[in-house]
Amino acid sequence: MMNYLQTAACVVLWALIGQAAAGCFEQTNCTSCTSYSGNYFFPCTWCPMTHQCHTSGSLYNDCYRHVYIPTPELCPVEDSKPYNQTLAAQIAQWAAMAYAPHTKIDPKVLSKVLRDQLPGNYKMLKIIQRQCDLMVNYSACTVLVAMSHQEKNIIVSFEGTQNMDQLYEQFITTALAGLANTRIGGQVLFYNENLQKLLYPCLKSYLEEILAAYSNYTLTMTGHSLGGAQAQIAAATLVRERIISTDKLLVYTYGAPRFADVDFVSIFDKLVKTNWRLIQARDPVPKIPPSYYLYHTHGEVWFSTPGVTVNSEYVICTDNEDESCAWSQGPRLCFTDECVRIHKNYFIKDMGYAFDEQRLGGPRRPNRSKLGECDSLDFSEI
Missing domain, CATH: 3.40.50.1820 (Alpha/Beta hydrolase fold, catalytic domain)
Structure with missing residues (x-):
């Protein structure tokens, strides 16, 4: 019985992680990624080097923890002087x-x-x-x-x-x-x-x-x-x-x-x-x-x-x-x-x-x- 419950819990957990990852991956810019409210336990983070959104701690996120962007306030702003x-x-x-x-x-x-x-x-x-x-x-x-x-x-x-x-x-x-x-x-x-x-x-x-x-x-x-x-x-x-x-x-x-x-x-x-x-x-x-x-x-x-x-x-x-x-x-x-x-x-x-x-x-x-x-x-x- 215990093994059955553990297996079921793992299946549910992986399903939640998969759903969270899919929700993050659909975001196409820093603001929408870090503002995404569909994941409570697995918030989205933005990697500015690869231009991709992943769940926090994802193995597929090429950015290190101190580099990726977790909140919209930290998203890059437009260059202070426009291109001429x-x-x-x-x-x-x-x-x-x-x-x-x-x-x-x-x-x-x-x-x-x-x-x-x-x-x-x-x-x-x-x-x-x-x-x-x-x-x-x-x-x-x-x-x-x-x-x-x-x-x-x-x-x-x-x-x-x-x-x-x-x-x-x-x-x-x-x-x-x-x-x-x-x-x-x-x-x-x-x-x-x-x-x-x-x-x-x-x-x-x-x-x-x-x-x-x-x-x-x-x-x-x-x-x-x-x-x-x-x-x-x-x-x-x-x-x-x-x-x-x-x-x-x-x-x-x-x-x-x-x-x-x-x-x-x-x-x-x-x-x-x-x-x-x-x-x-x-x-x-x-x-x-x-x-x-x-x-x-x-x-x-x-x-x-x-x-x-x-x-x-x-x-x-x-x-x-x-x-x-x-x-x-x-x-x-x-x-x-x-x-x-x-x-x-x-x-x-x-x-x-x-x-x-x-x-x-x-x-x-x-x-x-x-x-x-x-x-x-x-x-x-x-």
Whole structure:
């Protein structure tokens, strides 16, 4: 008799759990999920990384307990500053500028290009460099800083992958070293964290100096591909360390890959309110590494037609891995020459060569200085 009652109780319990799970799974957004009243004993929780609703403690919930969202008050809010496509096209030029052959730039030629071709009357201040190769020798990795008194804005742009040697090193370190802890919590790819350790201290020191003098200015962080990942890591760290407040920070990135685990992404989403990741169809880089252990940050701008221009139509997705945006095309990768070209073109044809030596070179060279342990190309007196 006792065995019969135990079996019946288990059947009833599993039926209730199944019914609760089904009710949760039908919810399609954070608010409806966490507000669902159909389950009293098994409340629904929302996982922002997978854009799915599960019962609390479900084995199918990829979010850890400290990451998933249990109440509607904790649901992500819309980005504090709306996406602006004209602004995105302007910032893309700075993402491309980070690829310039920095030691061969003629400061006077650069000043003329900035004045005549980039809006906002910006002035280049510094280009910070560190030798970042771990196994193969390639050029130093770079982050640049520029400022506009007209716009009351400071721009920080991280350079993306320079060449195949650097790309090879990224793949090898990802395969061998995996993830590394960050200074604000969570983990990112080892290569990204190593690069962050090299560049961030010098960038932080310089920004503290600039922001002390111009505390009412906004800060815009940007980068293409690898540079987009580095911009996001640096942005969250600057907010956590109180160098800039989140209401004065904008992040615009182009074709950035996944680079962080669920813990780091959760921290980022709480710290950085205005974050726009631009992704276009058939760009392979935002689909790597795979999403079963790394995730994107919030704020996706999805272009379903390749070839992004200022007039391109787009879809906004506020969640991290939203099936309405890039995930709508599934995980299949495309590495043909055409798809690689698509990755390089966000508002600008071939971002890596938009500001090459032919365009920016000349008889003069920028002054070299030291900024902490970083080499610095100083343009502030030009």
